[in-house]
Amino acid sequence: MNVVEVSGVGRDYGSGDRVVHALTDVSFEVAKGELVAVRGRSGAGKTTLLNLIGGLDKPDTGTITVAGRKVTGAGEAELLELRRDVIGFVFQSFGLIPILSAAENVSVPMRLARRDPAERDQRVAVLLELVGLGGQAAQRPGELSGGQQQRVAVARALANDPDLLIADEPTGQLDSDTGRAIMDLLRAVVDARGMTALVATHDAALIDRADRVLTLRDGRLV
Numbered sequence: 371m372n373v374v375e376v377s378g379v380g381r382d383y384g385s386g387d388r389v390v391h392a393l394t395d396v397s398f399e400v401a402k403g404e405l406v407a408v409r410g411r412s413g414a415g416k417t418t419l420l421n422l423i424g425g426l427d428k429p430d431t432g433t434i435t436v437a438g439r440k441v442t443g444a445g446e447a448e449l450l451e452l453r454r455d456v457i458g459f460v461f462q463s464f465g466l467i468p469i470l471s472a473a474e475n476v477s478v479p480m481r482l483a484r485r486d487p488a489e490r491d492q493r494v495a496v497l498l499e500l501v502g503l504g505g506q507a508a509q510r511p512g513e514l515s516g517g518q519q520q521r522v523a524v525a526r527a528l529a530n531d532p533d534l535l536i537a538d539e540p541t542g543q544l545d546s547d548t549g550r551a552i553m554d555l556l557r558a559v560v561d562a563r564g565m566t567a568l569v570a571t572h573d574a575a576l577i578d579r580a581d582r583v584l585t586l587r588d589g590r591l592v
């Protein structure tokens with residue numbers, strides 16, 4: 371079963387002589403349980419591609435489905451639900467809420483999904499344990515290292531048990547050892563839970579741990 375299907379996707383920014391073809395005729399599939407790296411130079415279109423798949427942006431051409439749901443053509447309410455329940459996001463800059471504890475950050479997607487509070491708290495504890503932060507539940511992002519913050523972000527991305535994990539340069543702000551540990555975590559999550567992941571990166575260690583590598587050059591798959 372394919373968790374991601376991308377067919378003939380194109381995305382331009384700007385118009386006229388200023389047009390930038392960020393993506394041109396991109397097609398590929400990702401099977402359930404695969405960890406796929408998306409590689410390419412700065413400006414090759416990695417972020418654009420992940421944003422389109424995650425329903426954060428709309429393509430000019432082509433179709434995208436995630437876990438059998440059409441992302442292209444989906445309305446705002448459907449996209450909200452997709453981003454909340456079907457896809458988990460991890461960003462380079464962590465994106466945690468500074469005034470919330472690690473546990474509260476992880477609980478946010480479950481609150482949005484109106485999960486039962488007792489079940490939610492139990493799941494937060496399980497997830498923090500999973501990412502190796504069982505002892506840091508009460509700490510705020512500012513009291514955690516970069517690697518620990520990214521672990522919180524991974525736990526948050528897993529909160530609603532998504533079908534697809536999308537990570538855009540998840541190790542970009544981390545030193546190489548810490549980055550490797552985060553990648554090992556992503557690999558373990560994919561292996562243990564049959565999760566599917568799409569990870570944009572320039573990081574060789576990350577690419578080594580992928581099942582497959584897609585390379586973008588000037589907005590095209592090569």
Ligand SMILES: Nc1ncnc2c1ncn2[C@@H]1O[C@H](COP(=O)(O)OP(=O)(O)OP(=O)(O)O)[C@@H](O)[C@H]1O
Pocket residue numbers: 383384390391392410411412413414415416417418419
């Ligand atoms: N909002 C925007 N408006 C105009 N051009 C944009 C916009 N976002 C991206 N671009 C252009 O689209 C192209 C692809 O950008 P994108 O951010 O997807 O690349 P990337 O591979 O993720 O790069 P990086 O590794 O630096 O994050 C680049 O030429 C970029 O300048």
